[in-house]
Amino acid sequence: MSGAAGNAAAFRRGACPTLPAPMATGDGLLARLALAGPLTPPQAAGLAALARDCGNGIIEVTARGKLQLRGLDAVGAARLAEGVGALGLALREGLGIETSALAGRDPAEAFDPRPLAAAIAQAAQVAGLADRLAPKVSVGIDGGGALGLAGRDLDIAVSPAAAGFRIAAAGVAIGRTPAPGPVVLALLERLAALGPQARMRDLLAAEGAAALGAGLVPAEGRVPSPGEPVGRHALAEGRHGAGRCALGLALPFGQIEAEGLQALAGRAAELGADFIEPAGGRALVIGPLDEARADALAQAAGAAGLIVDAADPLRRIAACPGAPACGSARFATRALARQLVRGLAGGRTVHVSGCVKGCAHPGRADLTIVGLDEGAGIVVEGTPRDAPVRIVPFDAAAGVVRAFLESELG
Numbered sequence: 001m002s003g004a005a006g007n008a009a010a011f012r013r014g015a016c017p018t019l020p021a022p023m024a025t026g027d028g029l030l031a032r033l034a035l036a037g038p039l040t041p042p043q044a045a046g047l048a049a050l051a052r053d054c055g056n057g058i059i060e061v062t063a064r065g066k067l068q069l070r071g072l073d074a075v076g077a078a079r080l081a082e083g084v085g086a087l088g089l090a091l092r093e094g095l096g097i098e099t100s101a102l103a104g105r106d107p108a109e110a111f112d113p114r115p116l117a118a119a120i121a122q123a124a125q126v127a128g129l130a131d132r133l134a135p136k137v138s139v140g141i142d143g144g145g146a147l148g149l150a151g152r153d154l155d156i157a158v159s160p161a162a163a164g165f166r167i168a169a170a171g172v173a174i175g176r177t178p179a180p181g182p183v184v185l186a187l188l189e190r191l192a193a194l195g196p197q198a199r200m201r202d203l204l205a206a207e208g209a210a211a212l213g214a215g216l217v218p219a220e221g222r223v224p225s226p227g228e229p230v231g232r233h234a235l236a237e238g239r240h241g242a243g244r245c246a247l248g249l250a251l252p253f254g255q256i257e258a259e260g261l262q263a264l265a266g267r268a269a270e271l272g273a274d275f276i277e278p279a280g281g282r283a284l285v286i287g288p289l290d291e292a293r294a295d296a297l298a299q300a301a302g303a304a305g306l307i308v309d310a311a312d313p314l315r316r317i318a319a320c321p322g323a324p325a326c327g328s329a330r331f332a333t334r335a336l337a338r339q340l341v342r343g344l345a346g347g348r349t350v351h352v353s354g355c356v357k358g359c360a361h362p363g364r365a366d367l368t369i370v371g372l373d374e375g376a377g378i379v380v381e382g383t384p385r386d387a388p389v390r391i392v393p394f395d396a397a398a399g400v401v402r403a404f405l406e407s408e409l410g
């Protein structure tokens, strides 16, 4: 895609930032990379160097496991694109088709989702579907392993069923089939016919689950649970040898600085790891490692401030970049989030959002603090778009929220 065409694509309503078409934010341009495969440790270190040299040195992993680099200008964005090519990083293009970070390596998977994902991607490309669908339309192929895709805002999800594959449209099971590829492509064609901004929830509302699932067997089988990437994950013996695992680490608020990623990649390489894969849930999954080496890497990552324990309260607080990084933010979200994390007990979830868009957390949280024109809105068991129970001045938000956490939420 030419630069002009790329920029035009970026201005499609709801378009996602990409490497050729980065998005303007409060701290410069943001480029998102959808990797086609894992990074090697040297590639991760190289990408960190590019983040520092071409942008502001901040690398993010999104809730859907995509990489973002921030603080670019036009020249830096062009140099980044060249540098990514020089590192040999393959990027996914076209329709968004997601699989888990451990796809094909996970012994708990009922099937390897990658061949099906590749076949659907190729057929969608031949049919020109990406140009006829809303930019955020995505398909998830869930092999049923440890890092399930449940909880993501997928338009279509395929997961294992007792006999065949379960198909869900906008999170609603519509049936089971032995041949999911043609079913997914037919659903995408129906979605495209509804209009270039339509999402599957619109098609579901217009036609109903029964109509969308006509010709399918009623859905059965378990719904894959959302995977927690933080911790150890067994790896398939055939590919990695016996007793090997991958170590999942989460990034506080989804961010790591270039120096931190370079140090992590260097230590991973010293310990013999050959892949670093961004994972859904703002995490990195690194392997293969034996138990002792996984311990050593976890120790180094924890000392560097990464989240190595799924029970860490930082894991339950989501905060978007906020001010000054985002021009839409009404306040410094992460500063408030860090003040709140110490008092976060009892498994409660908190979402701190600079505006009603709610980029950091698509679902509900026990408590949401949202930046509004009038001040900080406090929403109980909802999203940033829900009605707040109180609106308080921004500089009073930390104290009020602590009181909520200690009393109102019990």
Ligand code: SF4
Binding pocket: 320, 321, 322, 326, 327, 328, 329, 330, 353, 354, 355, 356, 357, 358, 359, 360
């Ligand atoms: S939620 Fe609002 S303030 Fe936060 S990153 Fe998204 S657009 Fe910016």
